[in-house]
Amino acid sequence: MLRAQRGMVVRPEQICVTRGSQMGIALAARMLMRPRDAVIMESLAYTPAISSFAMAGAKVLGVPLDNQGIDVEAVEALCRRERVRALFLTPHHQFPTTVSLRPERRLRLLELARQFGFAIVEDDYDHEYHFESQPLLPIASYAPGRTIYIGSLSKLTLPSLRIGYVVASTQVIDAIAELVMTVDRQGNLLTEEAAADLIASGELRRHVRKTHAIYAERRQSFAAALRRHLADLAEFDMPEGGLAYWLRFRDMAALDRIDRGAASDKLRFAPSTSFAVPPSRERGLRLGFASLEEEEADRALRDLRALAELGWVRHGLTNEIRAVFDRIARDLRHRHRFEEAMRGTRVDFRFHIDSRPAQPRLHRQRLLGQKVAFGNHEEQRR
Numbered sequence: 001m002l003r004a005q006r007g008m009v010v011r012p013e014q015i016c017v018t019r020g021s022q023m024g025i026a027l028a029a030r031m032l033m034r035p036r037d038a039v040i041m042e043s044l045a046y047t048p049a050i051s052s053f054a055m056a057g058a059k060v061l062g063v064p065l066d067n068q069g070i071d072v073e074a075v076e077a078l079c080r081r082e083r084v085r086a087l088f089l090t091p092h093h094q095f096p097t098t099v100s101l102r103p104e105r106r107l108r109l110l111e112l113a114r115q116f117g118f119a120i121v122e123d124d125y126d127h128e129y130h131f132e133s134q135p136l137l138p139i140a141s142y143a144p145g146r147t148i149y150i151g152s153l154s155k156l157t158l159p160s161l162r163i164g165y166v167v168a169s170t171q172v173i174d175a176i177a178e179l180v181m182t183v184d185r186q187g188n189l190l191t192e193e194a195a196a197d198l199i200a201s202g203e204l205r206r207h208v209r210k211t212h213a214i215y216a217e218r219r220q221s222f223a224a225a226l227r228r229h230l231a232d233l234a235e236f237d238m239p240e241g242g243l244a245y246w247l248r249f250r251d252m253a254a255l256d257r258i259d260r261g262a263a264s265d266k267l268r269f270a271p272s273t274s275f276a277v278p279p280s281r282e283r284g285l286r287l288g289f290a291s292l293e294e295e296e297a298d299r300a301l302r303d304l305r306a307l308a309e310l311g312w313v314r315h316g317l318t319n320e321i322r323a324v325f326d327r328i329a330r331d332l333r334h335r336h337r338f339e340e341a342m343r344g345t346r347v348d349f350r351f352h353i354d355s356r357p358a359q360p361r362l363h364r365q366r367l368l369g370q371k372v373a374f375g376n377h378e379e380q381r382r
């Protein structure tokens with residue numbers, strides 16, 4: 001797998017199996033960092049990786065990124081000011097933005113790693129799922145001595161299998177193995193042997209071929225659903241690979257409402273504030289599409305739309321009441337046009353719901369007593 005698909009020629013003693021790539025990241029952080037050492041990360045990054053380095057005593061420094069990946073000039077500037085011991089990256093599909101790091105920037109980072117003596121910790125958590133072209137080879141394939149490469153079977157099989165691995169020089173692997181002895185002793189040999197069987201028999205390769213085709217389709221239908229439900233609120237690019245979309249919101253108030261509803265038991269996603277490496281204040285929403293059939297994705301994004309507009313999602317309502325709330329949501333969308341129509345009339349309104357089943361409407365009632373319907377009616381009235 002490493003040799004054929006990722007161009008990595010390694011010996012078994014250069015690999016350490018871990019419980020998921022998360023453990024690999026934590027071990028690499030503990031092995032590398034000394035007090036007052038710094039680690040550079042992209043200004044938006046995988047939260048448990050930020051925590052792993054911070055808990056290992058590292059000073060975590062964020063560097064901006066754009067649609068080509070991390071800003072290499074900013075990396076160089078930091079290396080001149082700080083004692084940088086490691087650079088943590090997700091170059092294949094940047095987490096959370098999904099951007100692939102361009103080859104020329106990869107080479108520049110390697111030059112900087114040699115010049116300033118830092119290690120590159122490369123988290124390649126979803127390598128196989130690349131849709132636009134052949135996947136780019138990992139940085140570790142052309143600079144094995146400078147990188148600590150971390151992979152996982154979580155996206156390929158299932159996260160609860162808890163199998164990941166670290167690939168590095170034998171010296172680094174020996175140091176990591178010593179740490180493993182103190183926290184896990186020997187891993188779970190039963191699941192590791194079962195996974196080895198899946199790899200050796202070709203079953204895993206066949207599974208990847210099948211799921212690749214399914215996820216490629218879901219990536220397309222998710223984009224269509226995003227355009228249907230959220231096009232006016234957020235922008236997104238079709239990710240070249242990976243199993244998620246990154247949404248940049250135009251309307252930050254809508255994103256705030258979504259964040260507040262993030263604990264909803266119907267929709268599960270990380271709040272937009274969770275990826276920022278201080279002092280970054282960049283925000284966006286990362287939405288995974290791989291586990292959703294087309295209709296499920298459509299329903300989830302319709303609920304997300306309601307969250308963006310209302311700050312909450314309907315739960316377990318009867319069809320009749322659901323119809324009322326759907327109409328309210330639609331009416332609210334027309335509200336600003338209503339405001340425009342009424343501009344200059346200086347009247348006070350209050351909301352009330354007329355929920356007679358045949359005619360559910362949201363009205364605004366003039367305190368003077370006269371009812372003025374808006375939304376669908378308002379358009380006819382104008």
Ligand SMILES: Cc1ncc(COP(=O)(O)O)c(C=O)c1O
Nearest residue numbers: 020021022046095125152154164
């Ligand atoms: C960027 C990134 N790194 C690492 C992990 C950890 O994966 P695991 O520990 O399940 O292998 C994840 C999980 O989603 C991830 O998104």
